[in-house]
Amino acid sequence: MQEEVVKTFLKNFQLSSEEMFALKGSSRDSPITSQFFEALNKTQIIRNNTKYLLQTGHQKTALDIMEQMNVARESALERLFRWFQAQTRTPDPSPLIPEALAALQERPVLFKMVIEEWIVVRRGWLTRGFLDALTLGGPGGAPKPIELQAHDPLRYVGDMLAWIHQALPSEREAAQLLFSKCVDIDASEQVQQTISGVSESVCRPLKTRIEQVIVSEQGKGDPVGGKKAVHLYKISSLLHFYMSTIKQVTGKGLLVSTLEELHQLSYKMFISSLQNQVTHACDRVEPPGETLAPSAGVAKTLSLLTEIVTAATVSDDAHQDFKQIISCVVDPLLNAISESGASLGAFEGAVYLLNCLHQLHSTLSLLHTSSDKLEMIQGQIDAQLDTLSQEQINGVFHALGLSSIYPVIIPSPPVPLSSHPSCQPLAIQAFSTKLDGFLAAPDYLMFPHTRYLLSSSFRKQLHQRTAHAIISTYAQLHNLVHKPENEYSDPSSLMPKLPDVVKSLLL
Structure with a gap:
């Protein structure tokens, strides 16, 4: 019975010779195995078990065991630190690397040092890879060296950036595996910081070029x-x-x-x-x-x-x-x-500006760009169309003889209207005759420069505005001539066409 108690005590509070060997190794540079981590984990279990000894009054025994486990664990972590540093320098590190880093979390200083060592080594590899891609190209010369594209600036810059962009995912995978067993840190943040540190190595050659x-x-x-x-x-x-x-x-x-x-x-x-x-x-x-x-x-x-x-x-x-x-x-x-x-003159200048503004507005509209500029240009187009329309209307009114009649009937015509020199029957009859000629060939009185407008929409607007001005003035004059108080003896012969007829002929 006493022998069983001793065996149980040793199992729970002491490391076996095999476990001690796994922690210490056969030599300073002997590799770390999975048995190492099992033994290291047991030291922590024993340290936890000593708390029960302290509670039962076996203080001296508990403190002695605690001291033994601390010494063994400290020595094991030092050995693990040296092994980890060596592993960071190999292209194909041991799969036990993540577990080793998780164990080193217990020692923040060692933990920080191995991460820095990892970053320094990976920086060197990334820089050599980048410089080889620039000057030597890939294995067997495919792809070709990036420097060969230096004559084509856009491709040269694009190839350098693309190489770095393609290299970073492998660094991320390596860092994610490295921190996969760590539980006391924000692994995603640590991974990002590690990749950021590794990628610093390519900044100088990239920036220079x-x-x-x-x-x-x-x-x-x-x-x-x-x-x-x-x-x-x-x-x-x-x-x-x-x-x-x-x-x-x-x-x-x-x-x-x-x-x-x-x-x-x-x-x-x-x-x-x-x-x-x-x-x-x-x-x-x-x-x-x-x-x-x-x-x-x-x-x-x-x-x-x-x-x-x-x-x-x-x-x-x-x-x-x-x-x-x-x-x-x-x-x-x-x-x-x-x-x-x-x-240029006012009319020719307006046509020229409208042509340029039309081309500019059309270009910006196709590009789906700034609405502010489009609104500003549209405002200038509207202003030039107003100028052009007014010039055109004034010219047509002068040709038809309306330029002397229009001021009289707007806004309040005299009564009787027939007594006014500009609105006597002969003047009204002359206007009607000229209007008949205009209705037969509306483009005849339009300014010749309007045909140079590049936009058919502008030409149409100009025609419609001129037509509406004539129709409105004709309707008002027709109404006044047919009123008895204006004392026109034969209004139907003076203005035989109804306003709707004139409208249908012009629009």
Whole structure:
């Protein structure tokens, strides 16, 4: 009976020789096995069991056992720490790595040191992989070295960012496995911090190369119609896209801040290049020719805007840039258009401005861009249509003889109206005769420059506004002529057509 008690005591409060061997190993560099963790776990169980000895009055025995387990556990953790450090340097670490890291949580200093060692080693591997991809390419030369694409800035930058983006998932998988057994920390946050630390290694070579691309693109000569601004914007959008994507993996870190810095630099260079290119293009906006059509400079500037906005589809957040981009193009272009048409007469100038505004409005509408600019341009279109309509109405009224009649009957005509010199029967009869000619060929009295309007909608509006002005004035005059108090002897012969007939002929 006493022998059974001793066996039970030793089983619950002492390590066996096999367990001690598993903890200490045969040598300093002997590998860690699963038996090691079983023995290490037992030391913790024994430490917990000594609490019961203390409660039963066996304080000295309990303290001696506690001291033995602490010494054994401390020695085992030191050995585990050295083994973990060695494992981080091997390309194919032991599957016991996650369990080892979980055990080292008991020693925060050791835990932090092995994580830092892991990050340092993985940084070196990631940097070597990146530099090999740049200069050597893949196994057997496929894919080809990224540096071979340096002549194509967009592809060069895209290939570098794509390589990093493809390399990070394997780092995430390794970090997730590493922390999979840790329970006293926020594993997802620790994984993100670890990936962020590893990815810092590629920041310097990446930043150096992309900065060189941006500066060289900015320094290139760029005639009107060149692609410098477009290339810079595509690079800026590409950087923003990868920054947003990589941020989901690494969180905030040096790599993300580096990409953000490069994005801001490329966007700043893009805006500067765009402003210079638009200024150059606007200087080449020539005065309109006989057809009053927009010059080639206007078309090229709008083509540049279209290409830039189309390139923005690579980034979902790029629409935030549109307001500034459109202002950089549209505002100086509108000034150049106004200056180029300043020497024209009021009517010809309005036609020319309407043609340019129509082309600008159509371009922005197709791009689904800033509604503020569209509203502003539409307001200018409406103002020019009002000017053009009033000029056209005044011209037609003068040709029909209404320009002397209209002021008399608006707003309160004299009674009798026939006594007024401008509204005597002969004047009314002359107007009716001219109106018959106009109704037979309505386009005859329209200003010839209206046929140069590029928009059929504008021509239609101009015709309708002129027609409505004639119809309204004719209806009022017809009503006054047929009133007995105005003393027209034969009103039906003076104005034989009913207002509805005139309306049906004009509309």
